[in-house]
Structure formats: structure tokens, C-alpha cells
Amino acid sequence: MSRALRLTVAIQLLSASTIVAQQTTPFTVGSATAAPGTTAYGAIAIPSGSDSATQIAVAVIRGEKPGPVVAFVAGSHGTEYTSIIAMQKLISRIDGRTLAGTVIVLPLLNVASFETMTPHINPIDRKGMNSSYPGDPNGTQTQRALSEVTRQIVAPANVVVDLHGGDLDEDLRSYSYWFRGGRAAQDSAGLELALAFGLDHIIVTDVDPGSPNAGRSLSGQALVRGKTVLVAEAGRSGIVAPADLAALIDGSLNVLGALEMIPRKVTHVQHPIWLAGAGARVAADSAGVFFPAIARDTRVTKGQVLGHTTDFVGRTTGDIRAPVDGLVTFIRGVPSMWPRATLVNVAPILEKPAPWVAPK
Numbered sequence: 001m002s003r004a005l006r007l008t009v010a011i012q013l014l015s016a017s018t019i020v021a022q023q024t025t026p027f028t029v030g031s032a033t034a035a036p037g038t039t040a041y042g043a044i045a046i047p048s049g050s051d052s053a054t055q056i057a058v059a060v061i062r063g064e065k066p067g068p069v070v071a072f073v074a075g076s077h078g079t080e081y082t083s084i085i086a087m088q089k090l091i092s093r094i095d096g097r098t099l100a101g102t103v104i105v106l107p108l109l110n111v112a113s114f115e116t117m118t119p120h121i122n123p124i125d126r127k128g129m130n131s132s133y134p135g136d137p138n139g140t141q142t143q144r145a146l147s148e149v150t151r152q153i154v155a156p157a158n159v160v161v162d163l164h165g166g167d168l169d170e171d172l173r174s175y176s177y178w179f180r181g182g183r184a185a186q187d188s189a190g191l192e193l194a195l196a197f198g199l200d201h202i203i204v205t206d207v208d209p210g211s212p213n214a215g216r217s218l219s220g221q222a223l224v225r226g227k228t229v230l231v232a233e234a235g236r237s238g239i240v241a242p243a244d245l246a247a248l249i250d251g252s253l254n255v256l257g258a259l260e261m262i263p264r265k266v267t268h269v270q271h272p273i274w275l276a277g278a279g280a281r282v283a284a285d286s287a288g289v290f291f292p293a294i295a296r297d298t299r300v301t302k303g304q305v306l307g308h309t310t311d312f313v314g315r316t317t318g319d320i321r322a323p324v325d326g327l328v329t330f331i332r333g334v335p336s337m338w339p340r341a342t343l344v345n346v347a348p349i350l351e352k353p354a355p356w357v358a359p360k
């Protein structure tokens, strides 16, 4: 064997050994420690403080081969059931023996919300569990929990996928978000995952990573820390529909396929419907009863009547009109309303996404 050939073979052996490299160390989140090739189940313990303790269940799937760490988080709104159940079902769809990398699945962040059927907030301290990042180990339950999520989930992850849907009071159409922070590589990685996920409506949301409040949501916290971020929503009004479940489970597997962590053919969305992130929200100005006139996913024009409101004895108190031309991403799905309750959200339809600009 010539010296040159010997060198070539040595290089081939080296690259072959890189290809078949095995992951040897376990990966731990909370009490779940997964050895390579296995799935571990456990919980992140949130000790009591000024209020009660809680446990957040988690599963970790550790691949035999090396690769990225991807975290799937659902249930920061504990009554968005479709996303919670989708993540529960996702766990058994991933096999550590064929996985390259590590997957963390946290199906239900806001346990008290789920257990008491309280939408939007954690009933223990009345705080939003998707608006209080990075949390505080010395704060109330929400803050203590989010502090641990930041430390144990967001920090070690390369990719953070946050799953939502219409809450108990939201008649919502499904969509993904393309979250952009104006950093080209990070933004294009996020776009790639949004197109791979498979939902054909994508809301374009610009964030200024330098602004003090940019990291308050899970997606914002992940974005600020340089992670690839994806947010997807499906489900509505407390209903768990098989098609919505499938959209979130398949979408999550598509993310892993696009990252080449599992063998899976991924077809990217070819012609997404782009929606403006700064949608126009119409809020109630008083307590009373709301009657929608249209459903989610209706294309409306500015000034169109979308519903009306009454007082409790049935006298009409006003019409609810579209503030802009666009698509109704969600409309209130229950009659009860109170001052500042969201009645409808209309997102303008974009021909294509404009370049990122720092929001005011």
C-alpha cells in the first residue's frame, strides 16, 4: 500500500468511526436519567416556597447516536388539551435505539391549571406560565417552576418547540409561528422547522432579542439564548380532535426528521399562508355576553360584523367589527366576557414575509 493510499484509508476509517460514533453518557432532566438508547420517565420537583410544591412530569429519550438536544414543551396553558395529549403520545413514537441526539418531552407544564380546569394562568399564584420567564427560584410557584424549566430544559436544548392550541374559550384555527429575532442563521433555522412542521398557516412574529421583555415567553427565552425556536398551535375549546392531535404529533416528528435525528421523509410546506404577527385583537370593554357571528378561519374585511354583545338580560350592547382585513385566527368560543377579555383576533394576510424589523 502506497503512503498516499494508506493515508486515504486512515481518513476513511476515521470518518467511518465518526459516522458510527455512539453516545456513551446518560442525559438527566429532573429525576429522569436516560442511558443511550433508552427512554426515562421522571419529574422535575418544584419545592414549596411562599406557596405549594409541585411536580412536572418529564420524559427523556436518549439516542444511541449523537445529535442535537430538542425540547418539546406543552401545557403552559393547562387546558389546551390537544397539545398536552399530543406530547404525551409523542414519547412512545420516538425510539432511542434509532434516534440521533436527545429529545426532552414535557407534556404538561401547568399542572394546577389542568387539575382545576383553569384556563390561561396557574391558579396557585394567578401568574401566566408562558409570560414569566426566566422565572425566579425564590418567587411564587410559577416563577420557581419556570426557573427550573429555564435551567433544565431551555439551557441544554439546541431546539425548543412550544406547543399550544385554542384554550377552553378559544375557537382557534391551527398555525405555526415563525419567531424571528433578526439573527440570520437562527431565523432561517426557525423557518426551516416551521415549514417542516407541516401546518400551512404561519404567523410571522418579530422579536427584538435586546429588549428587556423579549425573554418573558418560552419561545422568547429560547430565542434570546440563541436556540432554534418553533411554536405551533392546534386544537380548540377543550375538544381533542384526532386530526388536530395528528397535526401536532406528525409535526413534531417532522421536526426530528428535518434535523436528521430520526429516519423520516419530510415534505416542507410549499405555499404557506403568511399571517402578520401583530394581529388585531378586539377586547371586551365591559362584562356581559358574547355572540359570535362567524367561526375561526373566516376571511373578513375591515368593519365586517363578527359578533355582538349583550347585557345579562339580553339587551344588545354593541356590535363587534373586524378592525382590519385578514383572517380570524381565533374567536371567543364561550359567551362569558369581562373587561379586556379577548373576543376575536384578526391577522392580516401577507403576500410574503417582509424583512425582520425590531418591533416598537
Ligand SMILES: [Zn+2]
Pocket (backbone or CB within 6 Å): 076, 077, 080, 163, 164, 165
Ligand atoms: Zn397556549
